[in-house]
Each structure stands twice: as C-alpha cells, then as structure tokens.
Amino acid sequence: MSPIPQSAPTAKAPEVSPDVARVLARSPAACFRQGTIQSLPFMLVILPFGLLFGVVATEAGLHITQTMGFSILVLAGASQFTAVQLLVDQAPTIVIILSALAVNLRMAMYSASLVPWIGSASPRARGVVAYLLIDQTYALSIREYEKYPDLTVRQRLAYFFGTCLTCCLPWSIATYLGATIGSAIPESWALDFVIPITFLAMIAPILRTAAHMAAALVAIVAALGFSFMPSGTGMLIAAPLGMATGALFETWMARQKAKGAGHV
Amino acid sequence: MSDLKIWFVIVVLGIGTYLLRWSFLGAIGNRPIPVWAERMLRYTAVAVLPALVAPLVVWPAATEGQPDPARLTAAAATILVGLFTRNTLAAILGGGGTLFAMLYLLG
Numbered sequence: 001m002s003p004i005p006q007s008a009p010t011a012k013a014p015e016v017s018p019d020v021a022r023v024l025a026r027s028p029a030a031c032f033r034q035g036t037i038q039s040l041p042f043m044l045v046i047l048p049f050g051l052l053f054g055v056v057a058t059e060a061g062l063h064i065t066q067t068m069g070f071s072i073l074v075l076a077g078a079s080q081f082t083a084v085q086l087l088v089d090q091a092p093t094i095v096i097i098l099s100a101l102a103v104n105l106r107m108a109m110y111s112a113s114l115v116p117w118i119g120s121a122s123p124r125a126r127g128v129v130a131y132l133l134i135d136q137t138y139a140l141s142i143r144e145y146e147k148y149p150d151l152t153v154r155q156r157l158a159y160f161f162g163t164c165l166t167c168c169l170p171w172s173i174a175t176y177l178g179a180t181i182g183s184a185i186p187e188s189w190a191l192d193f194v195i196p197i198t199f200l201a202m203i204a205p206i207l208r209t210a211a212h213m214a215a216a217l218v219a220i221v222a223a224l225g226f227s228f229m230p231s232g233t234g235m236l237i238a239a240p241l242g243m244a245t246g247a248l249f250e251t252w253m254a255r256q257k258a259k260g261a262g263h264v
Numbered sequence: 265m266s267d268l269k270i271w272f273v274i275v276v277l278g279i280g281t282y283l284l285r286w287s288f289l290g291a292i293g294n295r296p297i298p299v300w301a302e303r304m305l306r307y308t309a310v311a312v313l314p315a316l317v318a319p320l321v322v323w324p325a326a327t328e329g330q331p332d333p334a335r336l337t338a339a340a341a342t343i344l345v346g347l348f349t350r351n352t353l354a355a356i357l358g359g360g361g362t363l364f365a366m367l368y369l370l371g
Contacts (some may be wrong), residue, residue: 019369020329031297035283039351041352041356042352043357044353044356045274047296051270057281061265062270062272063267063356066267066270066274069274069275069278070274071347073274073275073277073278074278076281078316079277079281083273083274083277085284087270087273088265089289090265093269093272096273096342097273097277097280098279100273100277100282101277101280101281103316104281104284106313107281107285108284108285108287109305109308109312110289110308111284111285111286111287111288111289112289112301112305112308113305113306113308114286114288114289115288115299116302117290118289119289123290126286126289126290127286127290130282130285130286130289130290131282131285133285133289136312139307139309169331176347192325192326192365193324193326193335193338195336196317196320196321196339196342197338197342197355197363198356199314199316199317199341200317200321200339200343200346200355200359201342201345201352201355201356201359202309202313202345202354203309203310203313203317204313204343204344204345204347204355205346205347205350205351205352205355206309206310207310207347212307212310215307215310215311216314219310219311219312219314219315219318220314220315222315223315223316223318223319224318224319224322227319227323234315234319235312235315235316236282238311238315238316240304242310242314242315243304243305243307243311244304245307245311246303246304246306246307246310246311246312247303247304247306249285250303250306251303
C-alpha cells in the first residue's frame with residue numbers, strides 16, 4: 001500500500017482523528033519506544049525459538065561459537081534450522097547453502113515491500129535495516145506504516161529499530177542460553193510447533209480482505225502440492241502464486257466496484 | 265562435519281541472506297516501483313508465511329511427517345483466535361494452550 005494513493009481519491013482535506021494525530025506527533029524516540037513495546041509479545045516466541053535453536057545446534061555437534069555465529073551472522077531462524085538439519089544429514093555444502101537461502105528468499109520480498117516506505121532513507125540506514133529485517137520486525141513495521149501512512153521516514157525508521165531491540169537481540173541471548181543449558185528441555189514440550197504457531201498467529205490478524213484470504217489459500221494449497229520438492233524450494237513457487245492471486249483478485253474487485261459505481 | 269565446512273556455511277549463508285535483505289532496499293532505493301509490482305508485494309506476507317508453514321502443520325517433523333491431531337487442532341485454534349481477536353499474542357496463547365491441552369488429553 002503506497003502512502004500516496006490512499007488519500008488521493010478524496011479531494012477534501014484529510015480529516016485526522018485525535019488518535020492518529022497523537023501518533024503522527026510522536027518524536028523519533030517515542031516511535032522507537034512504541035516499536036519496542038509493541039513487539040514485546042514476540043519475545044514470548046523468539047526466546048523459546050532461539051533457545052530451541054541453541055539446543056538443537058549443540059546437540060548436532062556445533063561448537064558454541066558456531067551456534068552463535070549462525071544467530072548473529074545469519075539471524076534467520078527457519079534457515080538456521082534448515083542448515084543445521086542438512087549439516088547433520090551430511091548434505092553437500094552447496095545444497096545446504098542453496099536450501100537455506102531458498103528459505104530466506106522471502107526476505108527479498110520484504111525488502112522490496114519496504115521500499116515505498118523507507119526507500120528514501122540514507123544508504124547507511126537502509127544497510128542497517130537490511131541486517132535486521134526478520135519476519136517479526138517486518139510484520140510489525142509494515143502494519144504500523146499501513147495503519148499510519150503519514151508517518152515521516154525518520155519516524156518509520158525509529159519504529160523499525162525499536163522493534164529490533166525486542167526481536168533481534170533476544171534471539172542471540174536465547175541462542176546462547178540454549179547452547180549452554182543444552183538438552184535440559186524435555187521433548188514432551190513440543191517446542192517444534194513454536195514455529196508454525198508463531199507464523200499462523202502473525203498471518204491470521206492480517207487477513208483483512210477477500211484478496212488476502214485468496215492469496216493465503218492458494219499459497220497453502222500450492223505449498224502442500226509442491227511439498228515433494230526438496231526442502232524450501234516448493235515455497236518458491238507457492239508464494240509467487242499466492243501473491244499473484246491476491247493481486248489479480250484485488251484488480252478484479254476494483255473492476256467490479258467501478259462497474260457497480262457506473263450504474264448508479 | 266568439519267569445522268571448516270560449518271564456518272563456510274555460516275559465513276556464506278550470512279552474506280547471502282544479507283544480500284537478499286539488502287537487494288531492493290539497497291540497490292533500488294527510492295526509485296518508484298511499478299503499480300503491478302506494488303500490488304503483488306501487498307500480498308507478500310499472507311502468501312509467503314502460509315506457504316512456509318502449511319507443510320510444517322500437515323506433516324510435522326516431530327511426528328516423522330505423520331499428520332498429528334494435536335498439532336492440527338492447535339493450528340486451527342491459532343488461526344481462529346487470530347481471525348476473531350486480530351491479536352497475535354492472543355492467537356499464540358490460544359494455539360499453544362490448545363496444543364498442550366491436546367497433547368495432555370491424547371497423552
């Protein structure tokens with residue numbers, strides 16, 4: 001959702017509600033705090049998930065510096081698990097790297113979808129944002145940007161970095177703890193399902209329109225259909241299919257609406 | 265599993281992942297994105313995350329790929345709570361609670 005077209009159709013001066021005005025008046029520091037606070041719930045997810053990675057990597061035979069290397073240099077949970085799993089399976093190096101990168105291909109899509117919002121920031125700021133761009137910081141920030149399209153770029157960056165404090169830093173800390181306490185976590189806790197529940201909990205609230213639902217549905221069906229393909233690669237087909245479905249559905253609905261308006 | 269191989273994977277994966285994240289933000293900057301691309305990107309999150317998660321829900325690794333009633337119910341509960349409350353934390357708690365309850369009941 002681009003910042004401009006939303007207000008374009010109404011010729012009247014935009015009426016800003018007091019709530020929105022208060023958000024827009026926030027200083028960058030207040031935006032940072034807001035990002036930090038609003039992402040606190042994600043710590044409930046990131047901590048056990050990072051803990052789990054530390055445990056899994058240690059049990060796979062990785063040294064603690066290697067485990068930390070993953071969490072600091074890669075900073076992408078699903079791909080870290082993929083890489084460790086394939087290392088254990090003695091897969092060829094090139095296969096490990098390509099599979100894990102395939103899992104992360106969505107990051108490029110996140111990167112692209114942030115351009116309309118923070119593309120005019122300095123190259124250095126964008127470089128730092130790129131390092132910290134994970135599912136949670138992206139999901140929170142894009143939601144805030146779409147909710148308050150009139151925030152300035154400085155406010156948007158401040159909010160983003162605020163989410164990073166509660167989403168990215170605990171990832172390293174939890175990994176370290178997990179690697180240290182090792183296998184003390186009982187298997188009956190079913191921590192494996194932390195990932196699916198987190199992701200589903202992030203998706204459901206943003207299924208705002210029929211187009212969003214259609215996009216998700218097609219992506220799910222396609223992902224299941226292509227699951228015979230090597231790990232992570234089926235998603236490379238399923239996700240673009242879902243995105244195209246959402247875009248086409250939106251175009252179609254806009255046309256229906258225009259047609260309806262024409263008859264009046 | 266040699267140390268060299270592990271570090272090679274970590275460093276190359278780290279650089280590759282960074283370049284993926286940097287791609288559009290860094291290289292394209294504030295040049296305008298075509299309307300059709302923007303329309304596609306609006307559906308990134310709702311397409312990518314479900315695609316990533318669907319196989320994990322239906323064929324969980326923890327049960328060696330066998331569909332598992334507890335995990336399927338927990339996934340459904342997460343979605344329902346998320347849809348009705350529009351609240352991520354509520355959805356996580358709903359899903360997690362359901363999972364533990366189901367695992368306990370099915371023992």
